[in-house]
Amino acid sequence: MSERKYRVEKINYEVLTPFGPSVMTGTIPKNIYVQFKDMVEGIVKEKKESHAERLAGRIEEEWTIGEEYLWQTQVEEFLISVAQQYGEEVIERYYFNQFRLDSITDYHEESKKTSKVGCNIVGGWVNEMKSSEYNPIHYHPFCNVTSVFFFNNIDEEFIKEMIAPNNKVISGAPIENGTSGDGTLELIYKSMGYFEQGTLRIRPKEGMFLLFPSSLLHTVYPFISDKRRLSASFNFILQSNHGVVNFGER
Numbered sequence: 001m002s003e004r005k006y007r008v009e010k011i012n013y014e015v016l017t018p019f020g021p022s023v024m025t026g027t028i029p030k031n032i033y034v035q036f037k038d039m040v041e042g043i044v045k046e047k048k049e050s051h052a053e054r055l056a057g058r059i060e061e062e063w064t065i066g067e068e069y070l071w072q073t074q075v076e077e078f079l080i081s082v083a084q085q086y087g088e089e090v091i092e093r094y095y096f097n098q099f100r101l102d103s104i105t106d107y108h109e110e111s112k113k114t115s116k117v118g119c120n121i122v123g124g125w126v127n128e129m130k131s132s133e134y135n136p137i138h139y140h141p142f143c144n145v146t147s148v149f150f151f152n153n154i155d156e157e158f159i160k161e162m163i164a165p166n167n168k169v170i171s172g173a174p175i176e177n178g179t180s181g182d183g184t185l186e187l188i189y190k191s192m193g194y195f196e197q198g199t200l201r202i203r204p205k206e207g208m209f210l211l212f213p214s215s216l217l218h219t220v221y222p223f224i225s226d227k228r229r230l231s232a233s234f235n236f237i238l239q240s241n242h243g244v245v246n247f248g249e250r
C-alpha cells in the first residue's frame with residue numbers, strides 16, 4: 001500500500017496544556033547540595049524528634065527538620081527561591097496560554113502586574129527509607145505546595161535485588177535500569193484520560209528536586225537494598241494576588 005500523501009503543506013498550530021497540576025523539577029546547585037546533605041545527615045544522626053506519628057509512611061526513620069536548622073542558611077534561601085519560582089511559573093503559564101489565544105498582547109507585562117509571590121515554609125522532614133519500607137498514597141494537608149529533594153540515585157547499583165525479577169515489563173513497558181518501579185516516586189493526578197497522563201513515575205537521582213501541589217497524591221514503592229534511600233521534603237504556603245496562586249482565598 002502506498003503511503004498516503006497529504007496535500008496540506010504547513011499548518012500553524014500550537015498544543016496548549018492548560019489543565020492539571022504543574023510539576024517543577026531541577027538540580028540542587030552544588031554548593032547548596034553540600035550544605036543541605038550535611039544538614040540532613042546531621043538530623044538523621046541526632047534522631048532527636050520522631051516525625052513518624054505525623055506522616056503516612058511505613059517508614060521507621062522520619063525526622064523533623066526544625067526551624068533552627070534552616071534559620072538564615074543558604075539552604076533556606078534556596079528553598080524559598082525555588083518555591084517562589086514555582087508560583088511565578090504557574091502565573092506566567094496562565095498568561096502565556098491567554099497570550100497564545102490572543103486574549104492578551106504581552107504575557108510578561110500581565111505577569112508583572114501580579115504582586116511578588118509570598119512564601120512560607122510550614123514544615124520539613126527527612127525520610128530515611130530502608131529495605132522493604134514504603135510510603136502509601138497520601139497528600140500533604142495545611143499547605144499548597146510540597147517538595148522532595150533526593151540524596152541517592154535509585155539505579156541498578158542501589159537495588160540489591162529486584163522485586164518480582166522475572167517480570168520483565170512494568171505497566172506494559174520494558175523495565176529500564178534493572179530496577180522496575182522499585183523505590184520510585186509516583187505522582188497520581190487522576191485515572192488515565194484520553195490523550196493525557198493520569199500519573200507520573202519519577203526515578204530519584206542524587207541532587208534532583210521536585211515541587212508539586214501538595215494536594216497531589218503520591219506514593220513511594222518499596223525496594224530491596226543494603227543502602228538507605230535518603231530524601232528531604234518541605235511544605236510551603238504560597239500567596240499572591242493572582243487566583244491560581246493562593247491559599248484558601250477563592
Ligand SMILES: [Fe+2]
Nearest residue numbers: 138139140218
Ligand atoms: Fe509525601
